[in-house]
Amino acid sequence: MSLRCSVLAVGTELLLGQIIDTNSSWMGEQLAANGIGSLMQIKVGDNHDRIVAALRYLLGEADAVIICGGLGPTHDDITRQAVAEVMGSELVHDEAVAEVIRQMFLGRNRVMAEINLRQALVPVGATIIPQTRGTAPGLICPVGDKVVYCVPGVPHEMRDMVERAIVPDLKVRSGDPSVIASRVLRTWGDSESGLNERLQPVIDRLEALGNPTLAFLASGWEGLKVRLTAAAANQVEATALLDSWDGEVRSLIGDQVFGTDDDTMESVVLEVLRQRGLTLGVAESVTGGLVSGRLTAIAGASDVLRGGVVSYASEVKFDLLGVTPGPVIRESTAIEMARGVRKVLGADVGLALTGVAGPAEQDGMPVGTLCVGIALADGTTDALTARLPGQRQVMRELSVITALDFLRRRLG
Amino acid sequence: MSLRCSVLAVGTELLLGQIIDTNSSWMGEQLAANGIGSLMQIKVGDNHDRIVAALRYLLGEADAVIICGGLGPTHDDITRQAVAEVMGSELVHDEAVAEVIRQMFLGRNRVMAEINLRQALVPVGATIIPQTRGTAPGLICPVGDKVVYCVPGVPHEMRDMVERAIVPDLKVRSGDPSVIASRVLRTWGDSESGLNERLQPVIDRLEALGNPTLAFLASGWEGLKVRLTAAAANQVEATALLDSWDGEVRSLIGDQVFGTDDDTMESVVLEVLRQRGLTLGVAESVTGGLVSGRLTAIAGASDVLRGGVVSYASEVKFDLLGVTPGPVIRESTAIEMARGVRKVLGADVGLALTGVAGPAEQDGMPVGTLCVGIALADGTTDALTARLPGQRQVMRELSVITALDFLRRRLG
Numbered sequence: 001m002s003l004r005c006s007v008l009a010v011g012t013e014l015l016l017g018q019i020i021d022t023n024s025s026w027m028g029e030q031l032a033a034n035g036i037g038s039l040m041q042i043k044v045g046d047n048h049d050r051i052v053a054a055l056r057y058l059l060g061e062a063d064a065v066i067i068c069g070g071l072g073p074t075h076d077d078i079t080r081q082a083v084a085e086v087m088g089s090e091l092v093h094d095e096a097v098a099e100v101i102r103q104m105f106l107g108r109n110r111v112m113a114e115i116n117l118r119q120a121l122v123p124v125g126a127t128i129i130p131q132t133r134g135t136a137p138g139l140i141c142p143v144g145d146k147v148v149y150c151v152p153g154v155p156h157e158m159r160d161m162v163e164r165a166i167v168p169d170l171k172v173r174s175g176d177p178s179v180i181a182s183r184v185l186r187t188w189g190d191s192e193s194g195l196n197e198r199l200q201p202v203i204d205r206l207e208a209l210g211n212p213t214l215a216f217l218a219s220g221w222e223g224l225k226v227r228l229t230a231a232a233a234n235q236v237e238a239t240a241l242l243d244s245w246d247g248e249v250r251s252l253i254g255d256q257v258f259g260t261d262d263d264t265m266e267s268v269v270l271e272v273l274r275q276r277g278l279t280l281g282v283a284e285s286v287t288g289g290l291v292s293g294r295l296t297a298i299a300g301a302s303d304v305l306r307g308g309v310v311s312y313a314s315e316v317k318f319d320l321l322g323v324t325p326g327p328v329i330r331e332s333t334a335i336e337m338a339r340g341v342r343k344v345l346g347a348d349v350g351l352a353l354t355g356v357a358g359p360a361e362q363d364g365m366p367v368g369t370l371c372v373g374i375a376l377a378d379g380t381t382d383a384l385t386a387r388l389p390g391q392r393q394v395m396r397e398l399s400v401i402t403a404l405d406f407l408r409r410r411l412g
Numbered sequence: 413m414s415l416r417c418s419v420l421a422v423g424t425e426l427l428l429g430q431i432i433d434t435n436s437s438w439m440g441e442q443l444a445a446n447g448i449g450s451l452m453q454i455k456v457g458d459n460h461d462r463i464v465a466a467l468r469y470l471l472g473e474a475d476a477v478i479i480c481g482g483l484g485p486t487h488d489d490i491t492r493q494a495v496a497e498v499m500g501s502e503l504v505h506d507e508a509v510a511e512v513i514r515q516m517f518l519g520r521n522r523v524m525a526e527i528n529l530r531q532a533l534v535p536v537g538a539t540i541i542p543q544t545r546g547t548a549p550g551l552i553c554p555v556g557d558k559v560v561y562c563v564p565g566v567p568h569e570m571r572d573m574v575e576r577a578i579v580p581d582l583k584v585r586s587g588d589p590s591v592i593a594s595r596v597l598r599t600w601g602d603s604e605s606g607l608n609e610r611l612q613p614v615i616d617r618l619e620a621l622g623n624p625t626l627a628f629l630a631s632g633w634e635g636l637k638v639r640l641t642a643a644a645a646n647q648v649e650a651t652a653l654l655d656s657w658d659g660e661v662r663s664l665i666g667d668q669v670f671g672t673d674d675d676t677m678e679s680v681v682l683e684v685l686r687q688r689g690l691t692l693g694v695a696e697s698v699t700g701g702l703v704s705g706r707l708t709a710i711a712g713a714s715d716v717l718r719g720g721v722v723s724y725a726s727e728v729k730f731d732l733l734g735v736t737p738g739p740v741i742r743e744s745t746a747i748e749m750a751r752g753v754r755k756v757l758g759a760d761v762g763l764a765l766t767g768v769a770g771p772a773e774q775d776g777m778p779v780g781t782l783c784v785g786i787a788l789a790d791g792t793t794d795a796l797t798a799r800l801p802g803q804r805q806v807m808r809e810l811s812v813i814t815a816l817d818f819l820r821r822r823l824g
Contacts, residue, residue, distance in 0.1 A: 015450040017441030018629050020434055024455070029429030038427040040466065043436070043453040054452065057469060217430055282701075282722070288708025289694075289701025292722040296700025299771050299804060301724070308722035310694070310704045316719040316757055345728055359711050392711060 003174040004037040006062040008054055010070040010079055011153060012045035023068050023158055033229055034167050034180045046070060051082035059086070059146055064170060066162070069153030071136040073116045083141050083148055084123040091121040097128060101135050129165040133157045140169060147173070178231040181238035183246060186263055187256040188223035188405050192216055195224055195253060202248050212245050221397045222265070223258075258408060265404045266294045272411050273304045273349065278377075281347030282308035283321055283337040285328070286355035286370065290400050306345040311337065317354075320344060327363035328354055331383035334373030342375050349411075350375040353403050357392045368395055372403045374410055382410055415586040416449040418474040420466055422482040422491055423565060424457035435480050435570055445641055446579050446592045458482060463494035471498070471558055476582060478574070481565030483548040485528045495553050495560055496535040503533040509540060513547050541577040545569045552581060559585070590643040593650035597661060598675055599668040600635035600817050604628055607636055607665060614660050624657050633809045634677070635670075670820060677816045678706045684823050685716045685761065690789075693759030694720035695733055695749040697740070698767035698782065702812050718759040723749065729766075732756060739775035740766055743795035746785030754787050761823075762787040765815050769804045780807055784815045786822055794822055 007024045014021050024041045031038050039062045044054045051070070058065045070079030084091050098120035105112035119136045122128065129138030129151075138161040139150040149166045151158045171180075187195065195216065196203070206214050212230035219225050228245050232238035250257055259268045273280055282292045282305075292308035295301050309320060317323040321340030323333055337352030351374055358367035370386045384406050388398045419436045426433045436453045443450050451474045456466045463482070470477045482491030496503050510532035517524035531548045534540065541550030541563075550573040551562040561578045563570045583592075599607065607628065608615070618626050624642035631637050640657050644650035662669055671680045685692055694704045694717075704720035707713050721732060729735040733752030735745055749764035763786055770779035782798045796818050800810045 014437070015440050015453060016444045017437035017439070020432065020437045022432055025426070025429035025432045027429070028427050032428045038457070040462065041427060041455040045450070050452065284701070287705070288713075288717075289696070289704035289720055289722065292701035292724070293699070293705045296722075296724060297805060297808070299769075301700075305700075305724050307724040307728040308701055308720075310701065310708075310720035310722070312704070312708060312714055312717050312719040313757075319758070320756060344732060345725075346731070357711075393709060396709070 002035055002037045002176075003064065003170060004039050004062045005031050005064040005066060005170060006039045006058040007041040008051070008058060008065055008067040009041070009043045009153070010046065010051055010067060011043075012047075012076075014043045014069075015045050023153065023155060026155075026159065027066055027068070027162060030162055030167060031170075033182050033227075034171065035176065035178075035231065036167075036170050036174065046076045046078060048078050048082055048085075051079065052085050055082065055086050055148065059143060059148070062146070064147045064149065064173070066149045066151060066166060068151050068158055071119065071138075071150060071152045073113075073118050073135070077118070079150055080118075080121055080123065080139075083126075083139070083150055086148065087123050087125060087141055087143055089123040089125050091123055093117070094120050094122040094128070097122065097137050100131060100137070104131075104135055129161050131157070132164075133160055138165065140165070176231075178233060179235050179238050180229060180231050181235065181242060182227055182229040183242045184217070184261050185226040185228070185246065185249060185257050186219075186223060186259045186265075187226060187253060188258055188265065188401060189256045190224070190253070192218070192224055195226070195256075198253050199226070199249065202245070202252060205248075206245070212241055214245075214249075221394060222401060226253075258405065264298075265401050265408070267298050269404045269408050270295060270298055270301055270304050272408055276411065278304070278348040278411075279306050279346075280304055280349045280351060281306045281341040281345035283341035283350065283352040284308060284310050285312060285317065285337070285353060286357050287353050287396050287399050287403075288312060290396060291351070291353065291403060294400055294404075306347040309341050309344060329356055329363040329365040329369055329371060330354075331371045331373065331385055334371040335375060335381045335383050336373070338373040338375035338381065342377075348377045349407075351403060351407050353399055355388075355395075355399055357395050357399075359392070370395075370399045370402060372406050374407060382406075414447055414449045414588075415476065415582060416451050416474045417443055417476040417478060417582060418451045418470040419453040420463070420470060420477055420479040421453070421455045421565070422458065422463055422479060423455075424459075424488075426455045426481075427457050435565065435567060438567075438571065439478055439480070439574060442574055442579060443582075445594050445639075446583065447588065447590075447643065448579075448582050448586065458488045458490060460490050460494055460497075463491065464497050467494065467498050467560065471555060471560070474558070476559045476561065476585070478561045478563060478578060480563050480570055483531065483550075483562060483564045485525075485530050485547070489530070491562055492533055492535065492551075495538075495551070495562055498560065499535050499537060499553055499555055501535040501537050503535055505529070506532050506534040506540070509534065509549050512543060512549070516543075516547055541573050543569070544576075545572055550577065552577070588643075590645060591647050591650050592641060592643050593647065593654060594639055594641040595654045595658060596629070596673050597638040597640070597658065597669050598631075598635060598671040598677075599638060599665060600670055600677065600813060601668045602636070602665070604630070604636055607638070607668075610665050611638070611661065614657070614664060617660075618657070624653055626657075626661075633806060634813060638665075638669075670817065676710075677813050677820070679710050681816045681820050682707060682710055682713055682716050684820055688823065690716070690760040690823075691718050691758075692716055692761045692763060693718045693753040693757035695753035695762065695764040696720060696722050697724060697729065697749070697765060698769050699765050699808050699811050699815075700724060702808060703763070703765065703815060706812055706816075718757040721753050721756060741768055741775040741777040741781055741783060742766075743783045743785065743797055746783040747787060747793045747795050748785070750785040750787035750793065754789075760789045761819075763815060763819050765811055767800075767807075767811055769807050769811075771804070782807075782811045782814060784818050786819060794818075
């Protein structure tokens with residue numbers, strides 16, 4: 001049986017719903033990806049007795065507990081004291097940690113209030129996880145043959161310590177010398193049950209083998225992720241295993257795979273255009289600027305994207321983009337918008353969206369109708385009509401990714 | 413002491429981080445707003461023994477537990493069985509519930525698989541919370557003098573049952589006959605410590621009175637919310653109390669309050685324009701369409717917003733908007749863009765944004781620089797330069813709200 005790790009998130013603001021606890025979810029994902037079991041995750045307020053009780057409760061069944069938050073310098077931050085009590089240890093001042101904290105303040109040209117040295121208190125018997133981003137160090141605290149890890153609640157500090165120190169320590173404790181590596185294939189265009197059906201032959205073979213494993217992860221309206229997780233003796237073998245099964249998956253659903261890992265639909269579209277040396281102009285009606293807003297979220301978009309026209313009023317479509325006056329929820333309108341925006345912005349490729357986000361139908365077309373038009377430099381055009389589900393905001397977000405995927409396939 | 417309620421969220425997908433548990437956070441917020449204490453929130457997988465153990469653990473200290481998820485029809489859905497075990501009850505078929513489920517399928521023209529009738533199993537001694545949106549009813553399950561509420565994990569079904577049945581039941585159990593009402597004042601333009609300082613006289617008076625209470629809630633980069641929560645004998649008195657303290661708060665920070673409750677910066681800006689009978693055109697560079705994207709998220713934006721130009725490439729600023737060629741991170745550029753977009757789109761008011769989102773500086777201006785320009789129909793213009801913090805995405809989001817707030821104040 002694999003090592004089992006629970007999570008305790010500390011902070012009254014979490015219980016009151018003032019902050020959503022995304023840290024625990026992220027840790028659960030990391031643990032699973034590294035072959036470590038998750039038993040339970042608890043949120044508790046800044047209350048000494050309740051932190052101690054919850055920690056003892058979790059240690060009753062789990063091999064390890066990550067406790068997150070409450071390591072700051074104020075009187076609310078009582079995680080150190082609670083963990084020391086569970087360890088049966090005293091807190092002592094660690095001069096090396098204190099010196100790092102003093103240097104951090106010096107480096108930022110800020111005066112250090114004495115209270116910050118509370119973060120240099122360490123339970124006897126604990127090991128430090130050096131702080132590289134914030135002032136509070138993490139702690140590795142043995143409790144009998146089990147272990148409690150303390151990390152700050154600031155997400156980037158927490159993530160750094162989990163990746164750098166805690167997952168490796170858990171791997172050692174698990175006695176499993178294998179390297180775990182995973183790859184996410186980003187897909188767009190099918191439901192989970194549809195993907196499941198098409199991938200069934202691969203799923204059956206992987207279930208028989210047990211390694212790699214395959215999982216579907218939802219990613220909002222950004223499609224489904226197919227995650228392959230491989231265990232192997234070393235990184236090279238793990239990568240080879242992933243490459244091989246990545247190929248098997250693509251042989252079945254390759255048309256729907258638009259990228260891997262950190263790729264997004266917008267980064268992929270920009271890269272396809274960049275490789276072909278093409279610039280882009282976007283004309284948007286129903287999405288009101290969301291397509292160009294998404295593309296410009298990527299640093300370096302400026303070498304591909306000339307800009308966009310948000311032709312929300314019909315007259316803007318007619319007057320600025322040269323669309324023939326009349327109903328505007330038509331493929332012909334989308335094509336005229338795409339041609340118009342190419343010309344107005346001096347772009348090689350024009351992409352245009354017109355549609356009905358609701359609440360009411362428009363030009364005789366129902367809510368959810370999306371028309372996408374593409375105009376290329378050689379004069380060719382292409383168009384697509386989709387019937388999208390969902391309320392206004394969902395329909396608009398689905399329109400963005402539908403249009404970008406259409407452009408990707410047209411150019412690909 | 414107030415009644416205390418804990419939450420148990422059930423679902424292996426929550427532990428694995430495949431879904432973020434926003435339900436518990438929402439419930440914590442509702443409980444707090446209704447004067448009910450939160451002790452602990454636990455996430456647990458679809459495992460009978462662990463659900464039972466966690467439920468018993470939570471009932472050890474809390475007066476009530478809301479258990480969320482695991483009420484569906486499949487073999488993974490085992491919340492009913494676990495709660496029945498904790499109650500010491502049998503599950504029995506409830507024909508009235510079964511009939512509602514059958515009718516729901518009929519109403520949707522779908523064939524009902526027999527497995528759906530598992531959702532008609534009810535522990536002896538439990539009361540039904542009728543389902544109005546999904547197929548699974550909620551349950552109110554007495555355990556000694558305490559109570560366990562079961563609700564589905566589908567957010568809108570859960571929220572409906574919490575508001576309709578669980579909060580009222582908890583209020584009755586708490587023996588507190590008062591009505592609780594709250595109002596959120598949306599603010600923009602100050603830090604939490606800054607707001608705290610300016611509101612200190614009101615905070616001191618409210619702390620002495622104890623009713624209403626005042627809390628600060630973060631809302632990402634959308635500013636800070638100031639929430640007033642009043643308890644009174646009836647709704648009329650609660651509203652009067654909120655009105656009175658709303659006035660006290662505004663007398664101190666009125667310049668920063670842009671709306672209440674469900675208002676957003678974009679809905680407020682659209683309303684200000686609508687009331688003055690003005691149309692708007694937006695020219696965006698650094699934000700790449702996010703401003704018009706946000707405005708068009710509001711149904712009915714079309715009677716105010718003509719559209720926008722995303723002038724991402726400098727040549728688009730020069731050629732289409734008539735900006736004087738040269739450096740473009742300047743207030744003068746923002747004003748020329750605003751004038752240009754008014755003219756190009758035929759709008760009464762032009763709003764423009766140019767700035768540096770990074771990673772590198774531009775035109776000698778550092779990352780984080782934002783210039784906003786406004787051009788009005790009478791030929792007057794106004795501009796603002798802000799130095800915004802944050803990485804690319806944060807800087808861009810802060811730019812959107814900074815520009816909209818500038819327009820709101822200029823027209824207000």
